Structures are given as C-alpha cells and as structure tokens.
Amino acid sequence: MAVTAxxxxxxxxxxxxxxxxxxxxxRLQRSTSWLLAIVSTIIGxxxxxxxxxxxxxxxxxxxxxxxxxxxxxxxxxxxxxFIDVWNRIPFARLYINTIIFAxxxxxxxxxxxxxxxxxxxxxxxxxxxxxxxxxxLLLMLPFQVTLIPLYDMLNGMxxxxxxxxxxxxxxxxxxxxxxxxxxxxxxxxxxxxxxxVDGASExxxxxxxxxxxxxxxxxxxxxxxxxxxxxxxxxxLVMSSEVQTSTLPAxxxxxxxxxxxxxxxxxxxxxxxxxxVIVFFLLIQKSFVAGIATTxxx
Amino acid sequence: MTTTIAxxxxxxxxxxxxxxxxxxxxxxxxxxxxxxxxxxxxLVAFTLYPMxxxxxxxFTDYNLIRAAEFVGLxxxxxxxxxxxxxxxxxxxxxxxxxxxxxxxxxxxxxxIMLNQAFHGRxxxxxxxxxxFIVSLGIIAIAWAFLLDPNIGLLSYWLGFVGIVPxxxxxxxxRYAMGAVMLVGVWKNVGFYMVxxxxxxxxxxVDMYEAARLDGAGPWQRFRSITLPLLSNQTLLVMVLALIAxxxxxxxxxxxxxGGPFFRTETLVMLIYREGFQELRFGYASxxxxxxxxxxxxxxxxxxxxxxxxxxxx
Numbered sequence: 001m002a003v004t005a006x007x008x009x010x011x012x013x014x015x016x017x018x019x020x021x022x023x024x025x026x027r028l029q030r031s032t033s034w035l036l037a038i039v040s041t042i043i044g045x046x047x048x049x050x051x052x053x054x055x056x057x058x059x060x061x062x063x064x065x066x067x068x069x070x071x072x073x074x075x076x077x078x079x080x081x082f083i084d085v086w087n088r089i090p091f092a093r094l095y096i097n098t099i100i101f102a103x104x105x106x107x108x109x110x111x112x113x114x115x116x117x118x119x120x121x122x123x124x125x126x127x128x129x130x131x132x133x134x135x136x137l138l139l140m141l142p143f144q145v146t147l148i149p150l151y152d153m154l155n156g157m158x159x160x161x162x163x164x165x166x167x168x169x170x171x172x173x174x175x176x177x178x179x180x181x182x183x184x185x186x187x188x189x190x191x192x193x194x195x196x197v198d199g200a201s202e203x204x205x206x207x208x209x210x211x212x213x214x215x216x217x218x219x220x221x222x223x224x225x226x227x228x229x230x231x232x233x234x235x236x237l238v239m240s241s242e243v244q245t246s247t248l249p250a251x252x253x254x255x256x257x258x259x260x261x262x263x264x265x266x267x268x269x270x271x272x273x274x275x276x277v278i279v280f281f282l283l284i285q286k287s288f289v290a291g292i293a294t295t296x297x298x
Numbered sequence: 299m300t301t302t303i304a305x306x307x308x309x310x311x312x313x314x315x316x317x318x319x320x321x322x323x324x325x326x327x328x329x330x331x332x333x334x335x336x337x338x339x340x341l342v343a344f345t346l347y348p349m350x351x352x353x354x355x356x357f358t359d360y361n362l363i364r365a366a367e368f369v370g371l372x373x374x375x376x377x378x379x380x381x382x383x384x385x386x387x388x389x390x391x392x393x394x395x396x397x398x399x400x401x402x403x404x405x406x407x408x409x410i411m412l413n414q415a416f417h418g419r420x421x422x423x424x425x426x427x428x429x430f431i432v433s434l435g436i437i438a439i440a441w442a443f444l445l446d447p448n449i450g451l452l453s454y455w456l457g458f459v460g461i462v463p464x465x466x467x468x469x470x471x472r473y474a475m476g477a478v479m480l481v482g483v484w485k486n487v488g489f490y491m492v493x494x495x496x497x498x499x500x501x502x503v504d505m506y507e508a509a510r511l512d513g514a515g516p517w518q519r520f521r522s523i524t525l526p527l528l529s530n531q532t533l534l535v536m537v538l539a540l541i542a543x544x545x546x547x548x549x550x551x552x553x554x555x556g557g558p559f560f561r562t563e564t565l566v567m568l569i570y571r572e573g574f575q576e577l578r579f580g581y582a583s584x585x586x587x588x589x590x591x592x593x594x595x596x597x598x599x600x601x602x603x604x605x606x607x608x609x610x611x
Contacts, residue, residue, distance in 0.1 A: 037418045040419065040421075040422035044421050044426060047488070050444060053440055053444055054437070054440040070450060115333045116336075119330040119333035119334045125327035125330040141590065141593075142590055146345055148582055148586070149352045150348040152360075172336065172337040172341060231434065232433075237551075249435035249548075252435070252436055253435055256439055263446075266443075273433065277431055277433070281428070
C-alpha cells in the first residue's frame with residue numbers, strides 16, 4: 001500500500017465519496033462479526049453435545065435418566081454413579097492398566113524412537129537409506145493387517161491378557177522415528193561437532209545435546225503416543241478377553257455389551273476415562289495443535 | 299557429509315591417517331547400529347514378521363485350534379464369492395465416500411469461518427477440535443445413548459423435525475449407517491479444520507487486497523485464491539480422511555456391533571468377526587490384504603504430498 005504520499009485534492013474528494021460507504025461497511029462488518037459469534041457458538045455447543053450429555057447424565061439420578069421426554073439439564077444431582085462405577089466394574093483396575101499401558105508405551109517409545117532417529121539423522125553408515133525407506137514402508141501398513149499374526153504370536157508366548165503383551169509390540173513406532181528424524185535433521189550441527197572434537201561419545205551427544213534441544217518435538221510426539229494408546233479400542237479388545245487385563249475403552253465397551261445398558265454408570269465411567277486426556281489437552285492445547293497442523297500425520 | 303574427526307597430519311611413511319579414518323567410520327557405523335537396534339528388533343519382530351506371517355496365513359486354513367494347512371488361493375476365492383465380504387466391502391466404500399467429502403467440506407467451511415476475527419472464536423475452535431482427541435470407543439457410548447429411541451436426547455430432538463426411525467436410530471437398517479457416519483464426521487472434522495486453518499494462515503493477505511481492488515467479490519476471491527492455494531491441504535486431508543474411513547471400527551463396534559443385519563459391518567469389523575469370533579485366522583488375514591492394498595496406495599500419495607510440502611506461494 002502507498003504510504004506517506006501527500007494528500008491531494010483528488011484524494012480528499014475520493015475519500016469523501018467513500019466515507020458513507022465505509023460507514024456502511026463498518027456496520028456490516030460489526031453485524032457479520034456478531035453473526036459469526038452466534039453461529040460459531042451454536043456449532044461449538046453442538047459439537048460438544050455428546051460430552052455435555054455425558055457430563056450431565058453422569059450426575060443424574062437413575063429415575064431422571066429413564067424419564068420421558070429426555071432433558072439435557074439434570075433436575076437433581078447425585079454422585080451415586082461415581083460411587084457405583086468403582087464397585088460394579090473393576091474400574092480402578094482398568095484405570096491403572098490404561099495408565100501403565102499408555103504411559104509405558106509413551107516413555108519407552110520416545111526413548112527408542114529418538115535413538116533410532118539419532119542414528120538416521122546424525123550417524124552416517126552403510127545401509128542408512130535402506131533402513132529409512134524400510135521404516136517409511138512400515139509406516140504405511142495398516143495396523144489391522146498384522147493384528148491376527150501378532151495376536152497369534154503373543155498368544156503362543158503366553159502374553160495375551162497381560163500388560164507386557166499390550167505394551168511390547170508398541171515399544172517403538174515407525175511414525176515416531178520418521179517424525180524425530182525429520183526434526184533432528186533440522187537441528188544445527190555446531191554444538192555436537194564441537195563436542196565430538198572434544199571426544200564426547202555419541203551417547204553423550206545424544207543424551208546431553210540432542211535430547212534437550214528436541215524437547216518440543218518430544219513433547220508433541222509423546223502426546224500423540226499417549227493419546228493414541230489411551231484411546232485405542234481394537235488392540236486391547238483383541239488382546240484381553242477379561243476386564244481384569246483390559247483398558248478403559250475396551251473395558252467399558254465390554255461392560256456395555258454384557259449388561260442391560262446402565263447409562264448413568266457408563267457415563268460416569270466415560271467421564272472419568274476421558275478426563276485425563278481432555279485436561280492434558282486443554283493445558284497444552286497450543287503446542288499440540290501446532291504440532292498436529294505442521295506434521296499433518298497420524 | 300564429511301565427518302570432522304581430528305585427522306593427524308600425515309607425517310612419516312605409513313598410511314595411518316586413512317586407516318584411522320576407516321576405523322573411525324567403522325566405529326561410527328557400529329554405534330549407529332547400536333542406536334538403531336532396539337527399534338529395529340521391535341519393528342522386525344512385531345511388525346515385519348507378522349506382516350510376512352499374514353501373507354502366509356492368508357494361504358492357509360489356520361484357525362488357532364487346528365494347525366495351519368496350506369490351501370492355496372482358496373481363501374481369496376471364497377472371499378470374492380462371499381456375500382458377507384461384498385457386503386462389508388460395499389459398506390466400507392459407501393462409508394468412505396460419504397464421510398470423506400462431508401467431513402472435508404465441513405472442515406473447510408469451519409476453517410474459513412474461524413479464520414475471521416470475532417469474539418468466541420477460541421471457544422468454537424476448541425469445541426470443534428476436542429472430539430478428535432477423545433476416545434472414539436468411549437464417546438460412542440454417549441452417542442449411542444443420545445440416539446436411544448426412548449430416552450435419547452438427540453433422538454427426541456430429531457423427532458421435532460420429523461426424523462423418527464421406527465425402530466430407533468441404531469436398530470433401523472435404513473438409519474444405522476447414517477448414525478455411525480455422523481459420529482465419524484463429528485470425530486475428525488476438527489483435525490482437518492486445523493490443517494486447513496494452518497493453510498489459510500499461510501496465504502498472504504495482500505493477495506486478497508489486490509483481488510478486492512480488482513473488484514473481485516467474496517465468492518470470486520474464494521474460488522480463485524483460497525481454493526487453489528489450499529489445494530495441497532485438500533489433497534492431504536482427503537487422503538488422511540480416506541485412510542481413516544477405510545479403517546472405521548470403534549464407533550461401529552460400540553454402537554451397532556456391525557448390525558442391524560450387517561448393515562454397518564465394515565471391512566475391519568469383518569476382520570474382527572472372522573478373526574476373533576469365528577477364529578478363522580487364515581480367512582481373516584486374506585480380508586486384511588484387501589484393506590492393505592487400499593491403505594498402502596493412499597499412504598503413498600500422502601507421502602508424496604509430504605515430500606513436496608514446501609511449496610511456495
């Protein structure tokens with residue numbers, strides 16, 4: 001745009017002619033922005049409807065839940081379902097299992113993924129290209145294809161219905177290796193070269209220089225891993241036939257399938273199961289969304 | 299890339315320097331393999347090997363109780379002649395071809411709307427994105443409840459606009475697929491919106507200014523600036539959405555178990571049923587290869603996109 005040109009008569013006249021139009025434009029803009037605010041709030045609330053419904057139902061007494069017509073707002077509040085859920089389902093067990101499964105996979109996978117990525121990004125060796133392409137190919141496999149042989153294999157090892165069985169195949173992740181390799185390649189090399197000249201071992205460079213620099217990428221990837229495994233249904237469903245060794249999504253789905261549907265209890269359980277991920281997300285929303293937008297994967 | 303290990307000056311007659319460099323690079327290679335070892339061992343043992351095993355199983359009649367016997371192509375022959383397979387295949391394709399465009403178009407509309415500056419924008423962005431991070435298997439229970447014909451709120455509300463499936467949303471053969479599709483769209487629209495928002499923010503504002511000065515209206519600006527400059531994002535989002543929809547499972551398992559009358563049984567549901575309920579491991583493996591082919595091709599396209607992502611405007 002042209003800046004600091006002296007105003008001429010022509011400009012003034014043009015501006016005067018535009019003024020009423022601009023006033024109208026401003027009014028129009030104000031009303032569009034109101035309209036946008038209203039429309040987007042309605043869309044937002046509709047998107048949250050299942051979650052809002054879940055929260056309110058969890059606090060409704062049974063009589064209120066089964067009454068017709070259904071209402072969103074609870075007429076009365078109760079904590080019964082939150083007490084029931086611990087007694088009727090081995091909910092504490094499910095919770096602990098899910099924490100161990102999702103947490104264990106996240107920590108171990110971050111370690112192994114980053115080690116592999118360090119080798120691929122920083123240590124020249126013969127066969128690096130082949131390994132990298134191989135990892136990319138594995139990345140493109142749908143998980144469902146290996147599901148049956150994997151189950152069969154772990155079953156043969158006596159690892160079905162155990163937490164190690166759930167965790168071991170996920171201790172590394174092709175996407176994680178790819179993601180961190182890309183990140184490591186973007187890091188400057190000066191520091192580590194200096195350290196290498198000083199005789200530092202590769203392990204020291206990896207753990208002392210690269211890992212601290214990679215904190216934001218590790219945080220993003222860690223969240224991917226945690227959320228993905230916390231939420232996963234199919235894998236724990238296949239691997240554990242008993243609620244005792246299951247995780248929250250599979251355990252709740254099994255409970256829903258086996259009993260007359262008790263929505264109050266299920267909604268209380270669901271709320272408690274979703275809570276950690278939602279709270280986590282709301283806390284680090286910015287970096288999570290930024291990570292997702294830039295990688296566009298997973 | 300040349301490695302800068304301090305190389306001693308070549309004094310004397312021996313070729314100590316190259317040899318030492320050779321030894322150093324050998325050491326470096328060994329270190330590299332040590333760093334790679336945990337990941338490679340796990341990937342080979344728990345992804346690559348099962349993958350090869352799946353190929354083998356698909357040519358056998360293995361069923362967990364009986365030892366595997368080689369049956370040649372008969373699983374595949376049975377597959378292509380079986381009504382349940384074609385039913386699941388059709389359901390999956392229909393699901394993918396409805397959910398993908400609906401989700402992508404909604405995501406684009408939401409992104410354009412939420413790229414404007416107004417009060418309450420942050421709330422809407424968070425609310426639309428939130429479904430993407432919660433467990434679909436768990437939130438599907440709330441959806442099933444919302445659509446319950448007797449006590450479900452959404453069922454009741456939809457009754458006001460005249461949509462009343464006779465047997466309830468999830469047990470009416472004509473409506474059940476629509477219900478699981480709705481949940482599929484709901485789950486991922488926020489994710490694709492975020493990708494579109496990132497794309498919108500990278501379009502220079504002066505392009506719009508210039509177009510406005512040239513007298514282009516909002517629709518024209520959208521058609522000739524926004525849409526073409528978002529074509530990269532559109533490709534990525536379409537591929538991601540297709541990959542995700544072809545693997546649809548969670549909400550279907552929870553809400554309908556593939557019913558009523560197998561109307562919502564997708565390929566992954568069929569793999570699960572044949573594999574883990576009928577215990578026909580060989581046959582289920584054969585089904586999984588049909589899925590593999592589709593997903594693999596789509597993933598190649600996605601990877602192609604990622605490689606030429608650094609497109610400048």
